[in-house]
Structure formats: C-alpha cells, structure tokens
Amino acid sequence: xxxxxxxxxxxxxxxxxxxxxxxxxxxxxxxxxxxxxxxxxxxxxxxxxxxxxxxxxxxxxxxxxxxxxxxxxxxxxxxxxxxxxxxxxxxxxxxxxxxxxxxxxxxxxxxxxxxxxxxxxxxxxxxxxxxxxxxxxxxxxxxxxxxxxxxxxxxxxxxxxxxxxxxxxxxxxxxxxxxxxxxxxxxxxxxxxxxxxxxx
Numbered sequence: 001x002x003x004x005x006x007x008x009x010x011x012x013x014x015x016x017x018x019x020x021x022x023x024x025x026x027x028x029x030x031x032x033x034x035x036x037x038x039x040x041x042x043x044x045x046x047x048x049x050x051x052x053x054x055x056x057x058x059x060x061x062x063x064x065x066x067x068x069x070x071x072x073x074x075x076x077x078x079x080x081x082x083x084x085x086x087x088x089x090x091x092x093x094x095x096x097x098x099x100x101x102x103x104x105x106x107x108x109x110x111x112x113x114x115x116x117x118x119x120x121x122x123x124x125x126x127x128x129x130x131x132x133x134x135x136x137x138x139x140x141x142x143x144x145x146x147x148x149x150x151x152x153x154x155x156x157x158x159x160x161x162x163x164x165x166x167x168x169x170x171x172x173x174x175x176x177x178x179x180x181x182x183x184x185x186x187x188x189x190x191x192x193x194x195x196x197x198x199x200x
Contacts, residue, residue, distance in 0.1 A: 001147040009134040016126040017159040024163045029187040031167025034107040043160040045110030049117030057127040058145045078119045080195045091188025
C-alpha cells in the first residue's frame, strides 16, 4: 500500500475512532470510575474485538450482512439491547474513590469490550468502510488488509488512551458522592443515546 493511501486510510480510521460512540463512552466512564490502568484491559478487549471484526469483514462475513438485510436488523437489535444494558450498568455504578484499597468493585472485563464490537453497528461500518475503500485487488489484497489492520490498531490505541485519560482526569476532579452519581448517570444516558446512532 502506498504511503499516500495509507495516510488517507489513517485519516478515515482516526475520525471513526476518536468521535464519541459506545466504545469511547465506556472507556471514559471506566477511566473515571476505576482509573487509567484498571481500564486498560477493557481497551485491549475493544481493540481485539475490532481486529477480529476487521478480519471477518475482509474475509467474507461482512458481505453476508450486506447481502441479507435481516442479519443487519438482528445486529442492530442485539447491539441496541447490549448498549442499553451497559448504559444501565454505568448509570447505576456504585460510588468509589480511586485511592481506596479495600476490595474495590471490578471494572468491565476485556472480553465484554471485545463482545461489544461484534454487535456494534458503528464498528461494523468502520470495518466495512475501511475494507471497501482501502483494500487493493489481486495479489496486493492480503498486504492491504494487513495495512488496514495496522492502521486500525494504531488509531484505536491512541483514541483509547485519550478517552481513558479524559475519564481518569474527570475521576480526579469528582470528589463527592453526588458528583459521581451525576457523572455516572450522564455517562449512562450518553451511552444509551448511542442507540439512536444505530437506528438513524
């Protein structure tokens, strides 16, 4: 893949990765509630899920979704229900000071971050758009898919760090139980609002 095409692809992927969406709302809420390092496994799960989904799209499953609209509808419904469940968990999360040492609640495990990608229509559209727009035909196909995979890894890593850092900073600012409750409620509502993006 030529450098100019790779940079164009990075621009496309960066816009998709850094804009608010389910992944970034979860990373922000987790960063605020559990701190930066305890949220890293969730980010890794999201990144692994994105890579699995990209490979599925590149090697045929994405074509089934385009061929059979009913699969897309099922994906939307499942994604909406999962997002609403996550929004409820965020909105009702228990108050916790980051410095406490007594068996704090556990953050969302990395496998849930990976699972979210498989039913996240925004992530599917990102992968479909990247493969459709930036893969090369013929013998160069595998090389171009590897380049897309590398680009997706890079932008998801940087965007994830930024959103976790933003959440961790908010977590340091919020000092009262009431502020935490309001923050978690707001993040839960924002996560639930991502369902509207799925159906537009």
